[in-house]
Amino acid sequence: MRLNSKLGGALAVTLGILGDDVSAASFPDGPFTTSGRWIVGKSGSNLNFAGVNWPGHGEAMIPEGLQYQSVASIVSRVKSLGMNAVRLTYATEMVDQVVGSRAGADVALDKALGAALGSENGTAILKRIMENNPGFKAGTTRLQVFDAVAAECAQQGIYVVLDNHVSKAQWCCTPLDGNSWWGDTLFSAANWTRGLSYMANHTKSWPNLLAMSLRNELRQPFTNITLYRSSYNWETWYQHTKDGVAAIRRENPDALVFLSGLESDTTLQPVVRGEVLAPGSARFSVADFPGGSSENKLVLELHSYSNVINQGQANNCTALRAALRDGGFEALLSNSTEGGAGGAVVKNRLPVLLTEFGWAQQDEKEWGSAYATCLRGFIGDTGAGWTVWVLAGSYYTRQGNQDNDEAWGLLNHDWSDWRAPRARVEADLVPLVRDTLAFTKSPEGGGGNGTNPRSAAAFGVQPAGLFGIVAAVSFLAGSWLF
Numbered sequence: 001m002r003l004n005s006k007l008g009g010a011l012a013v014t015l016g017i018l019g020d021d022v023s024a025a026s027f028p029d030g031p032f033t034t035s036g037r038w039i040v041g042k043s044g045s046n047l048n049f050a051g052v053n054w055p056g057h058g059e060a061m062i063p064e065g066l067q068y069q070s071v072a073s074i075v076s077r078v079k080s081l082g083m084n085a086v087r088l089t090y091a092t093e094m095v096d097q098v099v100g101s102r103a104g105a106d107v108a109l110d111k112a113l114g115a116a117l118g119s120e121n122g123t124a125i126l127k128r129i130m131e132n133n134p135g136f137k138a139g140t141t142r143l144q145v146f147d148a149v150a151a152e153c154a155q156q157g158i159y160v161v162l163d164n165h166v167s168k169a170q171w172c173c174t175p176l177d178g179n180s181w182w183g184d185t186l187f188s189a190a191n192w193t194r195g196l197s198y199m200a201n202h203t204k205s206w207p208n209l210l211a212m213s214l215r216n217e218l219r220q221p222f223t224n225i226t227l228y229r230s231s232y233n234w235e236t237w238y239q240h241t242k243d244g245v246a247a248i249r250r251e252n253p254d255a256l257v258f259l260s261g262l263e264s265d266t267t268l269q270p271v272v273r274g275e276v277l278a279p280g281s282a283r284f285s286v287a288d289f290p291g292g293s294s295e296n297k298l299v300l301e302l303h304s305y306s307n308v309i310n311q312g313q314a315n316n317c318t319a320l321r322a323a324l325r326d327g328g329f330e331a332l333l334s335n336s337t338e339g340g341a342g343g344a345v346v347k348n349r350l351p352v353l354l355t356e357f358g359w360a361q362q363d364e365k366e367w368g369s370a371y372a373t374c375l376r377g378f379i380g381d382t383g384a385g386w387t388v389w390v391l392a393g394s395y396y397t398r399q400g401n402q403d404n405d406e407a408w409g410l411l412n413h414d415w416s417d418w419r420a421p422r423a424r425v426e427a428d429l430v431p432l433v434r435d436t437l438a439f440t441k442s443p444e445g446g447g448g449n450g451t452n453p454r455s456a457a458a459f460g461v462q463p464a465g466l467f468g469i470v471a472a473v474s475f476l477a478g479s480w481l482f
């Protein structure tokens with residue numbers, strides 16, 4: 001452990017992460033498969049995940065924060081919470097530049113930072129990155145930095161989920177940003193599959209690569225209403241999802257693949273329930289994917305944000321839990337209580353992870369809000385694995401602002417300490433990590449079946465279905481805050 005603050009050291013001791021929580025299986029215990037709701041290691045042990053998102057999909061296309069801290073000290077901080085996973089994001093544009101316009105050569109840090117920040121600021125930031133990370137030079141490439149982040153995570157026993165976050169490298173995600181859906185102005189399906197294959201090949205040597213995700217937060221392409229009307233549906237989703245899985249598996253058949261849903265990745269309901277993928281007549285089946293039904297490599301991921309969901313859910317835990325369950329987390333519930341609205345049956349029992357959620361970290365009101373409290377309770381009851389948004393205390397540049405501060409960052413502006421009140425980190429975040437990672441031994445569907453006293457009343461039935469309209473309206477009403 002290379003910790004650079006007393007707090008980090010104290011937390012590591014508090015947690016006992018160097019002893020108690022380490023499972024019998026030796027890290028990384030890959031390759032992984034799935035069995036029902038669980039991800040299973042080579043040794044046969046179930047594995048759960050608690051971690052954080054580390055963005056690398058911004059304009060510079062370099063993992064954030066390195067002008068303030070070393071890769072090793074950032075990873076040590078993640079580890080000090082007891083976390084075991086980083087969801088590392090990248091942009092397809094990075095691969096487009098490598099394989100398309102630059103004939104196989106990746107862009108070096110000096111050029112990448114110059115392009116993103118201008119030559120003067122790019123030079124200054126590069127100097128600081130190299131001071132903090134003496135292994136990096138002006139000619140080090142972006143992918144070499146991704147490799148270094150993954151290698152340090154491996155060193156410290158942390159898994160990496162490599163997430164295709166956007167096509168064009170920029171802040172994500174609104175229905176108007178051009179990155180929303182296949183065929184949107186900046187989202188070429190062909191570039192996307194090429195990018196997935198390239199990254200699958202590039203990262204297959206990472207020993208701690210757990211999974212590649214297909215695409216972050218698919219959403220309505222409101223840049224083009226014709227495209228929206230003709231293709232924003234589950235049938236189109238299924239075709240591209242199969243293509244994306246095939247693109248990854250061609251280069252790396254071992255990695256798990258995370259599938260994300262519609263409406264900013266808040267629902268995978270027809271997938272879990274095995275319903276018709278409208279307007280077509282096919283139903284989701286693992287057997288339709290390359291590798292077939294015996295491979296067990298598919299995992300579902302969903303997101304939840306209080307500013308994206310129906311506000312009736314943000315303040316009503318019963319409603320929020322029902323929406324999470326109906327969106328797909330019901331795949332984690334036991335058959336006896338799985339019924340969603342109308343008593344739906346789970347047909348495809350796959351692992352479901354909550355790969356994004358979060359709130360402004362320094363704000364006590366947000367930590368104590370009905371939404372945050374409910375979500376933490378839901379995670380505790382279901383044992384769903386998760387990665388919180390976001391590690392970054394600041395960005396090289398975001399939405400035109402250099403050195404942009406991130407109120408939602410677990411870390412402060414210079415990535416040197418926690419942003420949240422220390423009591424919140426110790427009383428809320430660390431126990432959530434510990435409980436999640438300990439939640440691996442329940443029987444199939446055992447967790448969160450609604451009989452836990454904390455959730456007994458909470459899995460009540462509510463009418464489903466208005467989400468898309470609500471999301472669209474809340475967007476149009478300007479509530480897309482980030």
Ligand SMILES: *[C@@H]1O[C@H](CO)[C@@H](O)[C@H](O)[C@H]1NC(C)=O
Nearest residue numbers: 096100101185186187188191
């Ligand atoms: C696809 O990649 C090529 C480079 O190979 C690039 O020129 C083009 O702009 C990309 N398309 C989109 C929509 O980003």
Ligand SMILES: *[C@@H]1O[C@H](CO)[C@@H](O)[C@H](O)[C@H]1NC(C)=O
Nearest residue numbers: 117118119120121401402403
């Ligand atoms: C360079 O960085 C400084 C300090 O962060 C900032 O004020 C300035 O706007 C940046 N220059 C450009 C071209 O963005």
Ligand SMILES: *[C@@H]1O[C@H](CO)[C@@H](O)[C@H](O)[C@H]1NC(C)=O
Nearest residue numbers: 197198200201202203250251
């Ligand atoms: C995979 O990457 C290696 C270099 O790491 C390269 O030599 C090889 O050509 C790549 N394969 C494909 C299919 O691109």
Ligand SMILES: *[C@@H]1O[C@H](CO)[C@@H](O)[C@H](O)[C@H]1NC(C)=O
Nearest residue numbers: 183185224225226227228230
């Ligand atoms: C909008 O989408 C339709 C359907 O995919 C496509 O034919 C059309 O070219 C798109 N329009 C623009 C301006 O991109």
Ligand SMILES: *[C@@H]1O[C@H](CO)[C@@H](O)[C@H](O)[C@H]1NC(C)=O
Nearest residue numbers: 316317318319460461462463
């Ligand atoms: C909370 O949501 C549940 C389920 O939708 C509903 O039955 C209940 O009336 C709601 N409570 C309040 C106070 O709105």
Ligand SMILES: *[C@@H]1O[C@H](CO)[C@@H](O)[C@H](O)[C@H]1NC(C)=O
Nearest residue numbers: 036335345346347349444445
């Ligand atoms: C749940 O019920 C469905 C439908 O009866 C059945 O096909 C499935 O095998 C059951 N799953 C488990 C894990 O018992």
Ligand SMILES: *[C@@H]1O[C@H](CO)[C@@H](O)[C@H](O)[C@H]1NC(C)=O
Nearest residue numbers: 334336442446447448449451
């Ligand atoms: C619910 O889960 C608990 C804990 O896993 C288990 O003891 C109980 O039998 C389950 N109840 C039902 C109705 O499935």
